[in-house]
Amino acid sequence: MVKIERKIEADLKPSDYLVVDDSGLILEISSDFYHSFSLTPTDLKGFSVDAIIKETTPRPSSVVGRKNVFFGVINGQPCLIRTEKINKHTCYSILVKNSEIDLYEITSFMNSINKPKVQKKTNSNNRYSFEDIVGDGPLMMQIKELAARIATSNSTVLLTGESGTGKELFAQAIHGLSSRKDHPFVAVNCAAIPEDLFESEVFGYEAGAFSGAKREGKPGKIELAQNGTLFLDEISELPYLAQGKLLRVLQEREVERLGGTGTKTVDIRIIAATNRDLKSLVQEGKFRQDLFYRLYVFELKIPSLRQRKEDILTLTEHFINYYNNLFNREVKYIGPDLQEWLVSNDWPGNIRELRAIIERGMNIVEGDTLMLDSFRFTSLSDRAEQPPTNATSTLSNVKSLEEEVKKAEMAAIQWALKETNGDKTLAAQRLKIHPASLYRKISKYKIN
Numbered sequence: 001m002v003k004i005e006r007k008i009e010a011d012l013k014p015s016d017y018l019v020v021d022d023s024g025l026i027l028e029i030s031s032d033f034y035h036s037f038s039l040t041p042t043d044l045k046g047f048s049v050d051a052i053i054k055e056t057t058p059r060p061s062s063v064v065g066r067k068n069v070f071f072g073v074i075n076g077q078p079c080l081i082r083t084e085k086i087n088k089h090t091c092y093s094i095l096v097k098n099s100e101i102d103l104y105e106i107t108s109f110m111n112s113i114n115k116p117k118v119q120k121k122t123n124s125n126n127r128y129s130f131e132d133i134v135g136d137g138p139l140m141m142q143i144k145e146l147a148a149r150i151a152t153s154n155s156t157v158l159l160t161g162e163s164g165t166g167k168e169l170f171a172q173a174i175h176g177l178s179s180r181k182d183h184p185f186v187a188v189n190c191a192a193i194p195e196d197l198f199e200s201e202v203f204g205y206e207a208g209a210f211s212g213a214k215r216e217g218k219p220g221k222i223e224l225a226q227n228g229t230l231f232l233d234e235i236s237e238l239p240y241l242a243q244g245k246l247l248r249v250l251q252e253r254e255v256e257r258l259g260g261t262g263t264k265t266v267d268i269r270i271i272a273a274t275n276r277d278l279k280s281l282v283q284e285g286k287f288r289q290d291l292f293y294r295l296y297v298f299e300l301k302i303p304s305l306r307q308r309k310e311d312i313l314t315l316t317e318h319f320i321n322y323y324n325n326l327f328n329r330e331v332k333y334i335g336p337d338l339q340e341w342l343v344s345n346d347w348p349g350n351i352r353e354l355r356a357i358i359e360r361g362m363n364i365v366e367g368d369t370l371m372l373d374s375f376r377f378t379s380l381s382d383r384a385e386q387p388p389t390n391a392t393s394t395l396s397n398v399k400s401l402e403e404e405v406k407k408a409e410m411a412a413i414q415w416a417l418k419e420t421n422g423d424k425t426l427a428a429q430r431l432k433i434h435p436a437s438l439y440r441k442i443s444k445y446k447i448n
């Protein structure tokens with residue numbers, strides 16, 4: 001496996017920066033820096049940089065003299081900072097200011113970068129393992145430990161978390177660590193089975209139960225999971241009537257096929273997953289309260305990616321390695337601009353979205369470094385395809401339609417030019433207009 005290093009290079013020029021001499025005394029501060037951190041110019045005169053920037057973790061000494069990125073706190077505000085040696089001076093530039101960055105996350109992020117990777121012990125008896133769940137930040141380690149502990153019990157587990165956080169992965173890992181691991185893991189996607197087929201699929205049916213039924217009847221998913229685990233994915237989408245039937249299975253541990261006359265005892269462990277708030281669905285009367293309590297024995301909340309930013313680069317490395325093998329690429333580095341973007345992004349689609357973006361980049365990357373520039377011909381996220389809307393224009397202050405259209409056009413053009421570093425041909429492609437048309441509009445709106 002290739003070890004992907006995080007290459008740090010200066011290629012962005014943030015407007016927030018300060019320069020210090022070789023003894024760490026501040027020589028120069030940009031006006032944006034004062035502004036960003038609510039400091040007055042007199043605050044900083046003659047100060048040591050350490051009085052202004054509190055490092056959350058010490059940088060390894062080996063990187064002194066090299067470009068380096070670290071997390072720090074300035075006047076109470078967490079940020080991602082890059083240092084760069086320029087002769088005897090050092091420039092500290094602020095790459096990401098984010099009041100959402102949590103100090104705890106920052107510290108663990110830095111630890112995960114700086115500490116040598118520990119070789120983990122593997123248990124070869126397990127088909128699935130928690131090793132497949134990438135992420136060794138403290139939050140993830142805690143969840144994995146908890147999941148591993150519940151795995152050994154027979155209790156019902158409810159996995160909750162946003163879409164793409166890895167609920168299915170956890171379900172499989174829990175099964176793989178349980179005493180049921182040599183028995184089936186049967187997944188049912190409650191959202192994907194049409195309502196009228198749900199019962200026959202999940203509970204099975206007897207011969208001649210309905211027209212079109214197989215002559216010999218068919219066992220349902222519940223029966224197929226005998227002695228193993230039944231994974232009920234997207235449980236919130238279970239039709240209300242089916243909820244009642246499922247409840248009976250959970251209570252009685254018995255299943256009755258459609259059109260059947262007798263019941264069959266089943267020994268299954270239930271793991272359910274949802275990305276919706278089941279409690280509020282219960283309040284709205286859309287989810288049965290009794291079923292909710294049956295499922296809510298042990299809730300395992302899988303954190304969103306933005307809650308564990310410390311895992312982003314580790315996951316990125318993991319997916320790069322994966323696509324290196326799949327696409328026969330030899331990517332060894334993640335460019336600093338891409339690192340910054342990855343860490344500062346919000347990831348509403350979580351790991352699924354991260355994976356898709358890396359796949360997109362790995363398709364088109366050339367050379368050994370995946371950079372922000374590798375995404376030049378594609379957009380980094382689906383959201384990036386949307387030019388920014390004018391959030392300030394509410395209905396009350398809408399000008400004439402012509403005026404609004406003009407503003408929107410200008411904003412979209414400026415956005416596209418920024419995204420493509422001023423490359424007008426690319427910008428026109430992004431905007432899906434002819435380059436000639438873009439040139440005309442640039443001159444019409446006098447855009448630089």
Ligand SMILES: Nc1ncnc2c1ncn2[C@@H]1O[C@H](COP(=O)(O)OP(=O)(O)OP(=O)(O)O)[C@@H](O)[C@H]1O
Nearest residue numbers: 132133134162163164165166167168169275351352
């Ligand atoms: N910790 C992880 N390490 C490696 N890959 C992961 C991790 N978490 C998720 N993935 C990958 O991300 C994708 C989405 O994961 P998964 O399907 O488990 O999400 P989910 O929580 O079930 O989402 P949804 O609610 O939309 O069903 C999968 O390709 C999965 O392999």
Ligand SMILES: [Mg+2]
Nearest residue numbers: 167168233273
């Ligand atoms: Mg899922």
